Amino acid sequence: MRTQVPALAVTTFLLFAAPLVHADEPVKSTSADLDGDGKPEAISIQWKEGDSQFVLKVGAATLRGKADDTEVHGVTVIDIDGGDKWKEVSVHTGLTDSDASSTIYGFDGKALRELGRVRALSEVRGNAIVLSDSWMGFWNRREKxxxxxxxxxxxxxxxxxxxxGVETSVKQSFPIVRSRTDSAPxxxxxxxxxxxxxxxxxxPKDKEPWYLVKSSTGLLGWTRQRDLxxxxxxPWAG
Incomplete structure (x- = not known):
């Protein structure tokens, strides 16, 4: 006999199980209560097209920033920790996936304070954690x-x-070795x-990544990026 699960229970489960993925498009202006005082602050960012300089304003606070010679796209409001009273604002920059960056600021009621910079805001779940992906040519490096x-x-x-976690075929035979410090095949x-x-x-001192590879016979070994x-x-892509 097949058990029927109430639709409300399924919906409730999905609401709690689904991650709160950051997907808002950057804008030039918005408003939100960033400092938890019950009053929304006016939020805006100004820049010249093709210029990496920007001016971020939240209420009466102003911050001048630089985006490392990449274009500015705008801002989004995020809530990193749903258990506290604050929300955060992120400045989005970069031309491609390889140079995308998000600089995150908090507002303490008087001044803007930089919390940190990540590559992409892949997931913001409200649990005081940001998950960020960086494109590495054929895979995404996820950082917490x-x-x-x-x-x-x-x-x-x-x-x-x-x-x-990427499968591929070998075009030309090459060895995999015991460890990153032992070159025995x-x-x-x-x-x-x-x-x-x-x-x-x-x-930090590697010129290129090491990769742990599983062979078709179930053996594990290491290889350098150039062999892959x-x-x-x-399918390498920039």
Missing amino acids: YALDRKAWKLTLVPQELYYV VANLAQSSKILVLAASIG AEKTDL
Whole structure:
């Protein structure tokens, strides 16, 4: 016998389960209660086309900023932590996915304060966490930032590895090695075989990422980005 689930229960589950994904289009002006005093502040941003300089205004507060020689697109209002009284404003810049950036500001009732800068605002769930994606040629590097409200700062949460999860075919045989510090081969990947790129390691001194690869025979080993770029069918895109 098939059990019927009430429509209201399903709807309620979906409302609680669905992430609050940041998807608003940037605008030049809007209004919102950023400091939780019950009164909305007028929010606006001004810039000249092709100029990386901008002027952000919230109420009577003014901030002059620079977007690292990329174009300004506008602002959006977000709520990083639904458990506190504040909301935040994000300035969006960049021409492409590779140079996109969002600088996030808080307003304490008197002045604007920079909380931090992320690449893309991929998910803002209201749980004091921002998830941000950076395009890496054939995969998105997802990073987590945690809000420290006392310090008024977004802090990057370090990861040893980044998940990739992309399958491809080998065009030319190449070895995968034991570790990032041990070049002894684990296996030589066979031409035309399928491999799964599981994870990436991007150290501060690395000129290119290391990738953890699973062979068609179930063996794990590491390889450099140049081998994946030159010897596999990965769909690289800038």
